[in-house]
Amino acid sequence: xxxxxxxxxxxxxxxxxxxxxxxxxxxxxxxxxxxxxxxxxxxxxxxxxxxxxxxxxxxxxxxxxxxxxxxxxxxxxxxxxxxxxxxxxxxxxxxxxxxxxxxxxxxxxxxxxxxxxxxxxxxxxxxxxxxxxxxxxxxxxxxxxxxxxxxxxxxxxxxxxxxxxxxxxxxxxxxxxxxxxxxxxxxxxxxxxxxxxxxxxxxxxxxxxxxxxxxxxxxxxxxxxxxxxxxxxxxxxxxxxxxxxxxxxxxxxxxxxxxxxxxxxxxxx
Amino acid sequence: xxxxxxxxxxxxxxxxxxxxxxxxxxxxxxxxxxxxxxxxxxxxxxxxxxxxxxxxxxxxxxxxxxxxxxxxxxxxxxxxxxxxxxxxxxxxxxxxxxxxxxxxxxxxxxxxxxxxxxxxxxxxxxxxxxxxxxxxxxxxxxxxxxxxxxxxxxxxxxxxxxxxxxxxxxxxxxxxxxxxxxxxxxxxxxxxxxxxxxxxxxxxxxxxxxxxxxxxxxxxxxxxxxxxxxxxxxxxxxxxxxxxxxxxxxxxxxxxx
Numbered sequence: 001x002x003x004x005x006x007x008x009x010x011x012x013x014x015x016x017x018x019x020x021x022x023x024x025x026x027x028x029x030x031x032x033x034x035x036x037x038x039x040x041x042x043x044x045x046x047x048x049x050x051x052x053x054x055x056x057x058x059x060x061x062x063x064x065x066x067x068x069x070x071x072x073x074x075x076x077x078x079x080x081x082x083x084x085x086x087x088x089x090x091x092x093x094x095x096x097x098x099x100x101x102x103x104x105x106x107x108x109x110x111x112x113x114x115x116x117x118x119x120x121x122x123x124x125x126x127x128x129x130x131x132x133x134x135x136x137x138x139x140x141x142x143x144x145x146x147x148x149x150x151x152x153x154x155x156x157x158x159x160x161x162x163x164x165x166x167x168x169x170x171x172x173x174x175x176x177x178x179x180x181x182x183x184x185x186x187x188x189x190x191x192x193x194x195x196x197x198x199x200x201x202x203x204x205x206x207x208x209x210x211x212x213x214x215x216x217x218x219x220x221x222x223x224x225x226x227x228x229x230x231x232x233x234x235x236x237x238x239x240x241x242x243x244x245x246x247x248x249x250x251x252x253x254x255x256x257x258x259x260x261x262x263x264x265x266x267x268x269x
Numbered sequence: 270x271x272x273x274x275x276x277x278x279x280x281x282x283x284x285x286x287x288x289x290x291x292x293x294x295x296x297x298x299x300x301x302x303x304x305x306x307x308x309x310x311x312x313x314x315x316x317x318x319x320x321x322x323x324x325x326x327x328x329x330x331x332x333x334x335x336x337x338x339x340x341x342x343x344x345x346x347x348x349x350x351x352x353x354x355x356x357x358x359x360x361x362x363x364x365x366x367x368x369x370x371x372x373x374x375x376x377x378x379x380x381x382x383x384x385x386x387x388x389x390x391x392x393x394x395x396x397x398x399x400x401x402x403x404x405x406x407x408x409x410x411x412x413x414x415x416x417x418x419x420x421x422x423x424x425x426x427x428x429x430x431x432x433x434x435x436x437x438x439x440x441x442x443x444x445x446x447x448x449x450x451x452x453x454x455x456x457x458x459x460x461x462x463x464x465x466x467x468x469x470x471x472x473x474x475x476x477x478x479x480x481x482x483x484x485x486x487x488x489x490x491x492x493x494x495x496x497x498x499x500x501x502x503x504x505x506x507x508x509x510x511x512x513x514x515x516x517x518x519x520x521x522x523x524x525x526x
Contacts, residue, residue, distance in 0.1 A: 156354040159328050163348055164371040164419075174367070178358040259399045260357035 046229040051236060054229040062218065062230075066237055069214040072127075072199040073245070076134030080191050083135070084142030085184065092150040092176065109140040113198055117205035126206040130214070133202030138195035142187040149183025150176050185253035192249045196242050215241075277339050278304045278423065278455050279325065284334035285480075286320050294320045296480035298334070302423075302457055307449060309458045309466040311516065312476030318459040320481070322348070322425045325457065347416030347424040347454075351431060353408035355400040361387065361411050362396040368419040382418060389451075390414045390444065406437035413445070417452065424449075426458045430465070439500075442469055446495060463516065467509045468500060475512070477519045484519045487512055 028048045034040070035047040042050055055062065087105070091098040113133055120129040153176050161171050203216035215234050222230040284298040294317040302308055302325075310318045323329045325336065326346050338344070347368075355364045362383055369379040387393055390410040400408055409429060416424055426445075430438045446469065449456055460466050466473050467489055475485040489508055491499050499505055 154354065156350045156352060157356065159323075159326075159350075160348065160354065160367075161371070162328055163326055163346060164368050166371050170371060174370075175356070178356065181358065259360075260401055 043226055043228050046232055050229050051232045055233040055236065058230055058233060062215070062234060062237060065213055065215045065218045065234070066241065069196075069199055069203070069216070069238070070241065072131055072134055072203075072214065073195045073241075076131055076199060077138050077188075077192055077195040079131075079135045080138035080142050080195065081188065084139050084187065084191070085146055088143050088146035088150055088180075089172070089177075091147050092172075098147075105140060105143055108136055109144075113137050114201050114205065117202050120202075121206055130199060130202040130206055133205075134195045134198035137198035138191035141190040141194065142184070145187030145190070146180055146184045149180025152183070153179045182253075182257055185249075185256060189246065189249045189253065192245045193242060196238070196245060200238060276304045278302050279339065280337045281321070281325075282335050282337060284321075284324060284331050284336070286317065286324065286329070287332045293480040295324075295331075295482070297482055300474055300483050302455060303472075304339075305453055305455055307446075307456045307458065307469055307471045309460060309470040309473045310476060311460060311463065311466045311473050311512070312481060313478050313516075313520065314461060316476045316478050317481030318461075318476060319427050322427050322457065322459055325423075326425055344423055345419055345421040347419065347421035349409075349412050349416045349424070349426040349429045351428045353400065353405075353412040355408060355411055355415075357400050360397050360399055361392060361403070364400070364411055365414045365418050367415060372419060383414075386414045386418045387411075389448065390417075404437075405433055406441060409433065409441060410444075413441075413448075417448065417454070420452075422455060424454045424456045426456065428459050428461070431460070431462075438465070443496070445469070450494065463509055463512050467505060467512055468495065473512060475515050475519050485515045487515060 032047050032049060035045060046054070087101070091101060113136060116136070117129070117133050120132055123129075124132060157175055157179075161175055166174070199214065200216040203214045204220060206217075215238050218234045219231050222228070222234065279302050281298050281300040284295055284300075285293075286295040287293050298317075298321065300321070310321060312318050320329070324331050326348055327343055336343075355361075356367070359367075362380075365383045365387060366376065366379050369382065370376075384393075384396065387396060390413050392407060392410050392414060395403070395407065395411075400411070403411065412429070416426075430441050433441065442465065445456075448454070458466075458469060470489050473487045473489060474483045475487065476482065477484045487508075490504070
């Protein structure tokens, strides 16, 4: 890309950012126009302007809930990174360990989390249960991607480390972990989005027990009160949070792989 | 040919290699590598040339036979693969530093040797570059520097220049000869190019198709040092003709029962 003539950039930028932004804005305007033209009552479908003003008016309440949801999401993601990375390294140490433990990880992955949530709420305090739910969904993509990365080391480089009689530890630190980095980061991007979904789903399940104060609980609560604009405002905040998390994690991966990202892609082909 | 001695560095004795799938790669290979020489293994694709290098390097065990080292044990070995095999996440300096790092040298202690070796292979000033920012020839130079930096007395090269364009290949051939002259390294080189083998080698071992055996050994006579004049000389053409004929015979040997 660096060799492209600089005049090419503005057009690319226009296409990548401005076009979707315009379409998004046009959609909002159309929505606003339809609500006004047909005089649709706000308890059926609120106009974007009403959702925006609800967001402003209810900000103290919504912001407090956003912080709760964010805290759960990031705590779950941090635990998933530690657990996923740690277990992937453990699995990569020997085939018997991998054979013995992988089925558990797969069972956790294929079981819909919403089905586990009520059970977790029986055994755990609701805030812990929500955290565990979010952790469980974020954990598997990080584990499986990292495990794949650790197993995809360049054979010639493995030979080279054999030739110089590298210890198991140095092989891990200097060869296998760096090789796995692009895979781990891909797992992290997926896991980040799933942690938020897990937190929301678990909160919805826990909300029935009346303990939650996260954004999902606000949606349930506003639903009971037929406060549809607030439901939309909370939903908009959740979407926005999801976009931010994905963007932040994508940025981390781009910065980490900046110098060798092309070659990493070529090797995956 | 002053630098060539007839003293043996290693000898392969009745080496056979059968892969777990049952493919017989090598059958009864006898080969001597002499100290300081440039020996080329020449043969058709799939004849087991690379397998011989892997056995010498200790990267795979032989199924039968033995490798006898004159000094009693396998020395440190430098290996250059067909691909440059650089770590894409590390810059040129760190890639070349790797063998010294694995030998326990700190970055500061290793730096003078790494930098000296990089300038020897023509990569001075590229310490901070990453593999994908380099051309194919430069990547191969970095790979060569990595193989040579630990002062290995034996260098094994597995078709290292096969993927490069001709101009780059010629330049790297001359640089490899100059490096060997300077460092007195013993080289075992694998190629399927008759011309490359004649240009580089003091001795060529010709292999039959799978299961590979050494069917002929040819000594190459040349001016010292070699250069562009040798490449276009009648003597070069003659010897390339002899080697081609020997390679044809090797192919015929295998089709006989």
